[in-house]
Amino acid sequence: MQPPGVPLDQPFNDVWSECEDLFTQARATLATLKTPQPAHVVQASVNALFRTTHTLKGMAGMLGFHSFSRAAHRMEDIFDLMRQGRLRSTDSLTDVLEAGILALESGMEGLRRGRPEPDDYLLPLRRQLGELEALARPTEGGSRDLTSMLDLPPKTLKALSDYERTRVTSLLLDSTPIHGLTVCLDYATFDERLRTLSEAVAMHGELISTLPADPPEDWEGLCFLLLVASAHPAFEELPALEGEVLSMALVADPARVPDSLRAKPDPEPAPRLEPEPQPPPQHYPEMEILRIPAQQVEVLEARLMDVGQLRDAASRWMRRTPGNLHDEPVGLLGGMQDGLLEVQKTLLQMRMVKVESLFSRIEPMVKNLSRELGKPVKLTFQGGELELERSLLGRLGEPFLHLVRNAMDHGLEPPSERVAQGKSETGALRISASQRGRNLRFDIRDDGRGFDLARMEARGIGLGLIKEGQHYTPERIHRLALEPGFSTQDQANQISGRGVGMDVVRAEVEGLGGEIHLSSEAKRGSLVRLAIPLSRAVLSCLRVRCDRQVFGIPLGNVHRVQAGREILHGGDQLEVLGKSLPLESLQACLGLPEPEAQRAFVVISQQGGSAESVEVAIGVDEVLGRGEVLLRSLPELARIPGIMGGSPQEEGILWVLDPEAILGLAMDSLMRRVARV
Amino acid sequence: MAAGRHLLLATQDLREVVAASPVTPLPGPSKGIQGVVLHQGEFLPVLAWGDLPGCAGPLAPHPVLAVLRPRLAVPVERMLGLVDTLPEGWVEPEDETHAWASVEGELDDLRAALLDPERLVNLLRRFRLEA
Numbered sequence: 033m034q035p036p037g038v039p040l041d042q043p044f045n046d047v048w049s050e051c052e053d054l055f056t057q058a059r060a061t062l063a064t065l066k067t068p069q070p071a072h073v074v075q076a077s078v079n080a081l082f083r084t085t086h087t088l089k090g091m092a093g094m095l096g097f098h099s100f101s102r103a104a105h106r107m108e109d110i111f112d113l114m115r116q117g118r119l120r121s122t123d124s125l126t127d128v129l130e131a132g133i134l135a136l137e138s139g140m141e142g143l144r145r146g147r148p149e150p151d152d153y154l155l156p157l158r159r160q161l162g163e164l165e166a167l168a169r170p171t172e173g174g175s176r177d178l179t180s181m182l183d184l185p186p187k188t189l190k191a192l193s194d195y196e197r198t199r200v201t202s203l204l205l206d207s208t209p210i211h212g213l214t215v216c217l218d219y220a221t222f223d224e225r226l227r228t229l230s231e232a233v234a235m236h237g238e239l240i241s242t243l244p245a246d247p248p249e250d251w252e253g254l255c256f257l258l259l260v261a262s263a264h265p266a267f268e269e270l271p272a273l274e275g276e277v278l279s280m281a282l283v284a285d286p287a288r289v290p291d292s293l294r295a296k297p298d299p300e301p302a303p304r305l306e307p308e309p310q311p312p313p314q315h316y317p318e319m320e321i322l323r324i325p326a327q328q329v330e331v332l333e334a335r336l337m338d339v340g341q342l343r344d345a346a347s348r349w350m351r352r353t354p355g356n357l358h359d360e361p362v363g364l365l366g367g368m369q370d371g372l373l374e375v376q377k378t379l380l381q382m383r384m385v386k387v388e389s390l391f392s393r394i395e396p397m398v399k400n401l402s403r404e405l406g407k408p409v410k411l412t413f414q415g416g417e418l419e420l421e422r423s424l425l426g427r428l429g430e431p432f433l434h435l436v437r438n439a440m441d442h443g444l445e446p447p448s449e450r451v452a453q454g455k456s457e458t459g460a461l462r463i464s465a466s467q468r469g470r471n472l473r474f475d476i477r478d479d480g481r482g483f484d485l486a487r488m489e490a491r492g493i494g495l496g497l498i499k500e501g502q503h504y505t506p507e508r509i510h511r512l513a514l515e516p517g518f519s520t521q522d523q524a525n526q527i528s529g530r531g532v533g534m535d536v537v538r539a540e541v542e543g544l545g546g547e548i549h550l551s552s553e554a555k556r557g558s559l560v561r562l563a564i565p566l567s568r569a570v571l572s573c574l575r576v577r578c579d580r581q582v583f584g585i586p587l588g589n590v591h592r593v594q595a596g597r598e599i600l601h602g603g604d605q606l607e608v609l610g611k612s613l614p615l616e617s618l619q620a621c622l623g624l625p626e627p628e629a630q631r632a633f634v635v636i637s638q639q640g641g642s643a644e645s646v647e648v649a650i651g652v653d654e655v656l657g658r659g660e661v662l663l664r665s666l667p668e669l670a671r672i673p674g675i676m677g678g679s680p681q682e683e684g685i686l687w688v689l690d691p692e693a694i695l696g697l698a699m700d701s702l703m704r705r706v707a708r709v
Numbered sequence: 710m711a712a713g714r715h716l717l718l719a720t721q722d723l724r725e726v727v728a729a730s731p732v733t734p735l736p737g738p739s740k741g742i743q744g745v746v747l748h749q750g751e752f753l754p755v756l757a758w759g760d761l762p763g764c765a766g767p768l769a770p771h772p773v774l775a776v777l778r779p780r781l782a783v784p785v786e787r788m789l790g791l792v793d794t795l796p797e798g799w800v801e802p803e804d805e806t807h808a809w810a811s812v813e814g815e816l817d818d819l820r821a822a823l824l825d826p827e828r829l830v831n832l833l834r835r836f837r838l839e840a
Contacts, residue, residue, distance in 0.1 A: 334750030341747065581736055622737040667780055669833050670745050670754035672737035680747055687736045 047091060048144055049323065052426070055137045058084045059392050062133060065126050074121050081129070082111035088136065100139055102186070103153035107132045110164060118168040127403075128160045130396030137393065141429055152185060156400070159183050159288070167290045178204045178293070183283045184212065188243055188257065196241045196259075200284070203238065203261040205293070210284040211237075211265055213258040214245055216277035222254045225273070230258065232270050237262025251277070259283070326383065326423065333379050337680065340372050344682040369682070376662050377570050385425050387465045387472075388416030393429055394436055398461065401440045408458040409444060415465030420472050424564060427544060431537040435476050435560050436461070438534070443480035443558050453555060455479070460557075467588075469690035470665055470676040471546070471563040482552035485509045491518065510550035514538040545668075568677075569663045573688060575656040576634060578618050579627070582686045583652075584661050584679065585634060589691035591647060595632035595655045602626060603705045606649050608635055616698040617651040618689075622674050627653065636691045648698045663688050673697060710786040711775075712758035712768060715821035716810075717792060718783070722826045724776040729784065740836040746774070746782060755782045756829075760836070762805035777826045781833075792816065795823065808832045 061077045061084075069077070089104035110129065113119045132154055139153040154161060165180040178201040179189055192200070203210060213233060217225045226242070233239050238261040245257040255277075260267075267280045347365045391413045402409045420428075444450075444459035451457055460479040465472060485506060492498040492512040512518055516535040541548045545565045552558035573584030574593065592608060600606075602617040615633055619626050630651040638645040661679035666672070674697050676690040710716070732744040732755045743757035753776065758764045771784030799814030801807060802822060809829040810822035 330750070337747060337750040583736070624737065664750075664752060666745070666752055667754055669781060669830070669837075670735060670739065670742055670752060671837075672735050672739060675736060678733075678745070678752060685733045685745070 047095070048140075051088065051091065051140050054084050054088060055133065055140070056389070058133050059130075059389075062126060062130050062396075063392065065121055065129075066123070075115070078111055078114045078121070082108060082115055085111060085136075097143060097149055099149040099151060100136070100143065100153060103136060103139065106154060106161065106186075107136065110161065113164070113168040119164060125164065127396060127399050128157060128164065131157055131400040132161070134393060134396050138430070138433060141426065144426075156404070163288060163290065167293065177201055178284070178289060181284045181288065182210065182212075182259075183281075184257075188245075191243055192241060199238070199240050199261075200259075203240070204284055204286045204289050207286040208237075208261045208263055209265075209282055209286055210240070211260050211262060211267070212281050212283040213260055213267055213270075214255060214277070214279045214281075215258065216247055216251050216253055216255040218253045218275070225276070226256060229270060229278075233258055233260050233267070236260070236264070236266055248277070329379055329382060333376065336372060336376055336379070340369075340376075340680060343368050343372065344680070347682050373660065373662060377660075380568060380570060380662070383421055383423075384419040385422050386416060387418045387420055388413070390420075390425055390428060390432065391416050391463065394432055394463065397433060398436060398440065401437065405440060405446075407440060407444050407446060409440065410458050410460050412460070412462045413464070414462070418465050418467060418472065419569075420564070421567065424544065427540055428562075428564070431540045431562070432474075432476075434534065434537050436463075439476060439478040439480065439558065439560075443478040443482075445481050467566075467569075468563065469692050470663075471565050474562040474564070476560040476562075477557060479557040482554045482556060482558050483510060483513065483550070485552075485554075488512050507549075507551070510552065513550060514548065565665060567665050571661055571663050571688060572658065573661050573686075574634060574658050575686065576618070576632070576652040577654040577656055578652050579624075582656065582681065582683060583618065584659075584686050584688040585636060585650075586676075586688070586691060587658065589636045589638070590634055591637050592635040593632070593655055599629040599631060600633060600651050601629060602651060603702065606633065608649065611647070613647055613649045614698075614702050615649040615651055616701050618694075620701045621650065621694050621697040622672070627651075636695065638692060638695065646695055646699070648695055648702075650694065650698060661686060661688065710789060711771070711784060712761070712764045713786075714764075715789070715816065715819050717795070717816070717821055717823040718775055718777075719823070720791075722778050722824075724778050724780075726785075726788065727774050727776060727782075729772050729774045738840060740840060741833040743784075748776065748782070751780075753780060753782050755784060756833075758784065761832070762808050764806075777829075779826055779830050781826070781830065783824070799823070 058081055061080050064077050065074065085104050085108040089101050089108055092098075092104060093101035107129070110119065110132070114121065114125075119125060135153050135157065139150070143149065152158070159181070162180040162182065166178045177197055179192055179197045181204065182189060182200065200210060213229075215226070215229055230239055230242065240259040240261055243257045243259065245255040247253065247255040265280065267278070270278060272278045343365060347362075347369075350361060350365065395411065395413075398409060398411045401407075439461055444461070445453070445455075447457040450459065460477075462475070462477045464475045464477075466475075467473070488509050489498065489504065489512075492509070492515075493500045495515070495518065497512055497515055497518070498504055498508070513534045514537070518534070538548055541562055541564065547563045549561040549563075550558070551561075571584070572587045574587055574590050576583050576585060594608070600615055602615065602620045604615045606613050606615050613635060617626055617630055630653055632653065632655050633649040633651050634655070635647055635649050637647040661681075663677045663679055665677040666675065674690055674693045676688045676693075678685040678687050680686075727748065730746050732746055734744040735742065739757075741757055741760045742754045745752040745754055747753070753774075755774065758768055768784075769786045771786050773785040773788060774782040775785050776782050795812070796814060796816055799812040802810050802813045806813065806822055807828075809825060809832055811825035811828065813820065813822040815821075
């Protein structure tokens with residue numbers, strides 16, 4: 033973690049990656065708790081989570097992030113209560129814990145980006161955590177303390193006296209709601225006004241406490257929080273003077289007091305988890321973790337490329353030199369090539385993580401939002417087995433959180449509205465990942481109300497982003513949502529609608545060299561599509577030759593290969609397995625000089641091609657076979673349409689085709705042929 | 710010396726200077742870029758001087774590549790030395806070289822231009838858009 037004001041340097045990079053590891057472990061451990069486990073496994077998991085939050089607390093405190101440290105401490109306390117057997121591991125508890133860990137993780141990402149610390153990282157969970165703490169508080173002598181149920185900052189709670197705590201507990205057990213009335217008063221008259229207001233409040237209920245409160249940023253005066261218990265508050269009748277600020281909020285709902293606390297005090301605490309008979313401890317081999325800076329791995333990768341080139345040069349020399357074509361050295365060089373590819377793949381693997389790591393961060397947040405917003409949602413993921421570079425994972429976390437929040441808050445309708453429209457009460461949110469050419473594509477779909485394009489257009493005109501009276505495509509209107517400060521929400525809430533978020537998503541995605549597309553259909557839902565380029569990947573390809581150039585076609589897009597039949601020309605129609613397919617030469621697709629004729633073709637289609645997907649036969653000079661290649665992307669200035677990247681090989685660079693782009697180029701080329709006739 | 714001209718490259722724009730290796734042409738039209746070389750495990754685009762305005766004509770072999778900060782390799786015929794400060798009287802080029810050079814003037818009685826990486830990259834991007 034980088035302390036405030038200290039520039040990011042190598043040692044802090046190490047701390048960040050250590051924190052990342054801790055969060056990864058915490059998420060994995062929480063996932064274990066989601067399924068029924070023997071008591072000893074639960075105990076070991078809770079112990080591990082306690083240690084993780086304890087370490088995070090210590091690291092944050094040492095580096096001066098005191099608010100983070102406090103939040104980690106609060107989570108540590110909850111795990112401690114679980115360790116002591118005072119809280120049982122249940123689904124709802126695990127959900128809260130997941131949301132807490134996620135909040136800490138997002139907070140850490142914010143700190144890494146140099147953002148200021150919030151007062152309370154766990155603010156959205158304050159109520160749930162308060163209830164858990166109240167539930168777990170010891171009941172010696174029949175006394176209970178429900179003050180942690182008050183939705184107030186920890187420093188305010190600390191200011192309550194023992195008597196006030198007793199009153200809060202007693203009133204909540206008597207089913208009386210507790211309200212917080214914030215009043216901001218002028219310096220000159222605050223004492224008199226506070227007395228008047230307190231007397232007026234006392235007419236409507238019990239004034240439990242008058243506490244100091246933080247004034248709004250631009251307020252010159254004093255603010256107080258009046259804690260009032262009242263079943264029938266009528267605070268709108270309070271005599272506020274011009275310029276004074278009065279606001280009221282429910283800070284504790286007696287309906288949320290756990291039933292177990294309303295009943296007679298249970299003299300027996302929840303049983304500890306240990307006593308259950310345990311199977312003999314399972315011994316896992318000790319695993320030594322070596323932490324290596326990513327830059328060192330990059331240097332090693334570059335060096336291996338150099339070694340690979342030397343090997344290729346040696347092999348070429350061997351083949352060119354007469355009398356040197358002995359089987360043994362050629363075989364040795366072949367073995368060296370296989371070994372090099374294996375090491376390169378392993379190094380690449382070290383830099384990759386599964387997409388499901390990203391998904392696992394989203395799930396608890398959606399559950400939490402679903403509860404908070406009262407919108408039941410069916411969340412599904414697809415493509416979690418795909419891999420992306422570890423560095424991308426960190427940078428995509430925040431954009432995804434924004435997108436999911438938006439979908440939940442603005443996209444999905446409340447259940448009653450959905451039912452009225454003939455939709456299922458439960459909304460659907462589907463997040464899928466797929467590899468498309470050199471990009472990893474993420475689709476975030478919901479079946480909600482879709483974007484309100486008319487409202488967006490009006491807002492865009494109001495902000496001067498587009499002109500009145502002109503026609504704009506739906507795509508253009510959708511893109512307005514990505515402009516800084518663009519929001520059609522009249523009021524910000526805690527979830528979204530502050531006008532920040534989508535522009536942050538856009539900046540992050542474009543910063544990664546990616547693209548973002550929005551689309552929607554009124555009352556049917558929205559789709560946000562992110563395309564993130566991968567800088568490297570291992571791909572299984574079909575190797576083909578055109579002229580003297582070798583190309584690789586990702587096998588996932590290859591439907592059929594045929595070689596050695598009649599002479600083929602671009603623009604021909606072929607009969608392939610009962611289908612009539614157009615043929616275009618690969619050279620024509622890439623804008624290279626066309627061959628006179630070709631004798632082989634490869635049928636390519638969109639990935640996971642369905643019956644309706646486009647298929648085209650691509651003419652090539654020769655089919656060489658299949659193989660695995662280590663793909664490296666091309667820098668922006670060297671990008672060629674239809675080419676995903678290249679892979680250095682003995683015979684030169686093998687260019688890996690982007691099949692989806694080639695399909696488009698082939699169709700364009702065929703259209704030009706028709707136009708020329 | 711590059712493309713038969715005397716050029717200045719600001720040292721802050723220069724990542725490093727490396728011996729030239731064979732350039733692999735790209736498998737498609739790529740005005741302004743003659744191909745790529747492998748450099749530190751990544752593909753590095755190599756500038757095609759002949760495609761730049763004001764640089765037509767036969768080009769001499771280039772044994773050296775000057776790697777610019779925007780990750781672009783510029784083929785160089787000869788490295789002539791270092792200049793501490795830009796001589797006085799240098800002005801914005803009036804001919805088409807202003808698309809890739811910021812100023813030009815006299816240096817040791819020879820006509821020279823200061824290569825501007827930002828202009829050059831923008832020019833190459835324009836080529837791509839026009840293609």
